[in-house]
Amino acid sequence: MISISNITVAAGSFSLSQLSFQVERGEYAVLMGKTGVGKTTILESICGLRKVRAGRISIDNVEITNWPPADRNIGYVPQDLALFPNLSVRQNLEFAMKLRKQSSKLINERVKEFAKLLEIEHLLTRSTKGLSGGESQRVALGRALAFGPAVLLLDEPLSSLDATTRQSAQAMLRELSRRTEVTVLHVTHDPAEAEALADRRIRLAAESGKAVLEITIAGNSGQLTGNQNDDGV
Amino acid sequence: MASDFVTQPLRRNRFRQLNDLIFFLIAGGLSASFILLILLLLAADLLFTSRADFVAALLKPEIQAAVKLTLASCTVAAIMSVWVATPLGYLLSRYSFPGRRLIDTIVDIPFVLPPLVLGLSLLILFHQPFPFSQWFYPDSNWQLEKWLRDAVGFPVTYRWPAVVLAQFAVSCAFAVRTMRVTFDQIDPRAEEVARTLGCNRGQAFMLIAMPQAWRGVIAAGTIAWARALGEFGPILVFAGTTRFRTEVLSTTVFLELSVGQLDSAVAVSLLMVAMAIVVLVVLRWFGGGLSK
Numbered sequence: 001m002i003s004i005s006n007i008t009v010a011a012g013s014f015s016l017s018q019l020s021f022q023v024e025r026g027e028y029a030v031l032m033g034k035t036g037v038g039k040t041t042i043l044e045s046i047c048g049l050r051k052v053r054a055g056r057i058s059i060d061n062v063e064i065t066n067w068p069p070a071d072r073n074i075g076y077v078p079q080d081l082a083l084f085p086n087l088s089v090r091q092n093l094e095f096a097m098k099l100r101k102q103s104s105k106l107i108n109e110r111v112k113e114f115a116k117l118l119e120i121e122h123l124l125t126r127s128t129k130g131l132s133g134g135e136s137q138r139v140a141l142g143r144a145l146a147f148g149p150a151v152l153l154l155d156e157p158l159s160s161l162d163a164t165t166r167q168s169a170q171a172m173l174r175e176l177s178r179r180t181e182v183t184v185l186h187v188t189h190d191p192a193e194a195e196a197l198a199d200r201r202i203r204l205a206a207e208s209g210k211a212v213l214e215i216t217i218a219g220n221s222g223q224l225t226g227n228q229n230d231d232g233v
Numbered sequence: 234m235a236s237d238f239v240t241q242p243l244r245r246n247r248f249r250q251l252n253d254l255i256f257f258l259i260a261g262g263l264s265a266s267f268i269l270l271i272l273l274l275l276a277a278d279l280l281f282t283s284r285a286d287f288v289a290a291l292l293k294p295e296i297q298a299a300v301k302l303t304l305a306s307c308t309v310a311a312i313m314s315v316w317v318a319t320p321l322g323y324l325l326s327r328y329s330f331p332g333r334r335l336i337d338t339i340v341d342i343p344f345v346l347p348p349l350v351l352g353l354s355l356l357i358l359f360h361q362p363f364p365f366s367q368w369f370y371p372d373s374n375w376q377l378e379k380w381l382r383d384a385v386g387f388p389v390t391y392r393w394p395a396v397v398l399a400q401f402a403v404s405c406a407f408a409v410r411t412m413r414v415t416f417d418q419i420d421p422r423a424e425e426v427a428r429t430l431g432c433n434r435g436q437a438f439m440l441i442a443m444p445q446a447w448r449g450v451i452a453a454g455t456i457a458w459a460r461a462l463g464e465f466g467p468i469l470v471f472a473g474t475t476r477f478r479t480e481v482l483s484t485t486v487f488l489e490l491s492v493g494q495l496d497s498a499v500a501v502s503l504l505m506v507a508m509a510i511v512v513l514v515v516l517r518w519f520g521g522g523l524s525k
Contacts, residue, residue: 047429069428076429082422086444095440096430147430 001025002046002151002183007055011041018055021202021213025060028177028184030194033204039187040079042204043153046185047076060150072151075144075182079155081136083128089139090124096147114142117176134165138172145180152177154186158193170196275506282499290500295476296485300504302393303481307461310400314408314457315450322412322453323438327421343406348466351402355471359390395472396479400461407460408453415449416442451519459512462505 002023009016016038023029033039044050046057048069057065064072084092090111097107115121118138123131128139137157144152157173158166174197177184188194194201203214290296324330325337343351358364359378366373382388389395423445424437432440465483472479474488482505489498 049425049429068433069425070431070433072429074429076426078422078426080420080422082420082426084423084427084441086441095427099431099436143426143430 001058001060002029002185003056003058003061004042004046005056005058007045007057008053009038009041009045009050010053011038011044011050014038015053016041019204019213020055021215023183023185023200025183026177026181027199028174028186028197029200029202030198031185031187031202031204032189032191032194035189037204039189039204040155043076043155043185043187046072046151047074047153048072073149075147075149075152077140077144077152077154077157079157079159081140083131083136083139083143085128087128088124089120089126089128089131092128092139092143093124093146095143100147102147110146110148114146117179118142118172133160134169137161137169141173141176145176145182148180149182152180152182152184154184156188157186158188158190166193173197278499278503278506282496282503286496287500287503290497291504293497295480296497296501298477299480299482299485299501302396302479303462303483306393306396306400306481307458309397310404310461311408311454311458313397313401314405315412315454317405318408318412318453318457319443319446319450321409322414323416323442325409325413326416327424340406340409343403348403348464349470352399352467352470355395355399355402355467356390359471390471391473391475391479393472393479396468396481399467399471400464402467403464404457404460408457411453411456412446412449415446415453419445448519452516455512455515455519459509462508462512 004022005020006018007016007020008018014036019042031039031042041050045052048064048067052065055065056063059072059074084095087095093111093114094107097110111124112121115124118141120135120138120142123135123139128136131139137160141154141157154173158169161169170193173184173186176182186197199217201216203216205214291300321340325333325340346354359381360376362373363375363377366375378388378390387394389398419442424432424441427437427441428434463483464481465487468474468479468481468484469487474480474484476488480488482501485501486498486505489495489501
């Protein structure tokens with residue numbers, strides 16, 4: 001479960017103020033909004049790469065607002081993927097588990113399992129250079145998921161894919177979320193993508209400097225502005 | 234708007250090609266003058282000396298000692314430079330912290346400082362009461378050199394450590410610049426993702442940034458080595474030019490010239506030219522040359 005309450009983040013020229021929403025455990029939430037409205041900033045705040053000026057961020061009811069990124073147990077797939085170019089595909093998948101000093105037996109099992117799920121078994125020994133857009137995408141997902149995070153953050157994960165690949169990638173994301181029961185927060189500007197994937201849709205709009213949220217859950221909808229002290233459900 | 238639009242008749246300008254030719258002649262001519270100068274300088278050295286002179290000069294024991302000291306001191310200075318420049322270049326490239334611009338400027342001081350002044354400054358630092366020591370102990374006459382010589386047993390000035398320190402002071406600045414550019418060209422996102430996957434900042438640096446920076450490390454080491462090789466002024470002032478003790482190749486050229494031994498001076502110069510060319514080849518091989 002991800003719970004954001006009243007956070008204020010400044011990022012360059014704009015800031016988000018007093019933003020609150022919540023994503024239930026195991027839910028697939030899609031955060032929508034126009035380019036530049038601060039979607040990426042929200043993801044970076046949740047995974048700890050950006051400092052939060054005020055407010056609280058909790059994961060599974062543990063407040064992690066000021067924790068270092070390494071302790072948050074979050075799988076993050078940035079828009080540019082940022083695969084590790086100095087490591088092979090297999091080493092990318094193993095990376096987080098090796099840091100956690102997990103047994104090589106477990107690491108091998110996990111890599112095998114996710115490589116199969118993501119259909120990248122044939123790529124494991126390759127370098128990350130020269131992978132296609134879709135392949136890189138799946139490696140980045142594997143790297144973010146293999147160590148068993150509680151939360152998966154996806155920043156425009158399908159934007160670089162062509163229409164056909166996108167269809168199968170959507171199916172795969174649904175399948176991943178069902179199998180791993182990880183809580184997903186997926187950022188996109190594409191309404192069709194949100195429609196296809198989301199249990200919960202959160203639309204972020206900036207109105208006169210304030211973040212305005214519109215949240216849709218399986219038919220129910222409601223609007224709330226960022227400066228309410230509400231959890232957003 | 235549409236009614237005013239008239240298609241221009243198709244006409245070939247016969248002078249256009251001629252103008253292009255003139256451009257290439259002028260640009261090429263000016264460029265060639267510089268290339269020619271460098272090549273003529275090398276040719277003059279090569280034609281001045283004979284093979285026999287060259288060999289004779291290199292067989293002199295004092296010059297052989299200078300070659301050995303040069304190779305050793307340049308290598309030590311280059312290793313020290315890379316050792317310091319890698320973390321400094323990384324900090325300057327990745328983090329914005331108070332005083333970063335100031336530090337950036339301080340790093341550039343060795344570039345602009347006249348070499349003799351640098352040497353003199355080193356001398357004063359080692360042989361005058363240590364900076365600020367008199368603020369705390371008004372009658373203190375604590376001197377770095379005296380302490381190093383008497384308490385540590387490691388005298389610096391006019392000995393080989395002075396050569397290395399004088400070389401390090403300049404070559405490190407070049408290494409820092411190179412490492413900074415290297416890290417600027419590496420995408421910091423990968424290190425950020427590594428931190429979300431469980432790395433602390435040190436691990437992100439060692440596991441993700443450094444393995445991508447090895448070409449830059451080699452380039453920085455080579456540039457630092459080349460700068461150390463050419464170092465002259467600070468060595469002259471801070472280490473002196475004692476034969477068999479602090480004489481390096483750049484000071485050999487000076488010593489030989491000053492006693493009228495032009496043959497030896499040119500022979501040693503050619504040896505340094507050869508070393509410099511090796512450095513350039515290594516740099517080209519590992520990362521686009523000096524200008525990268």
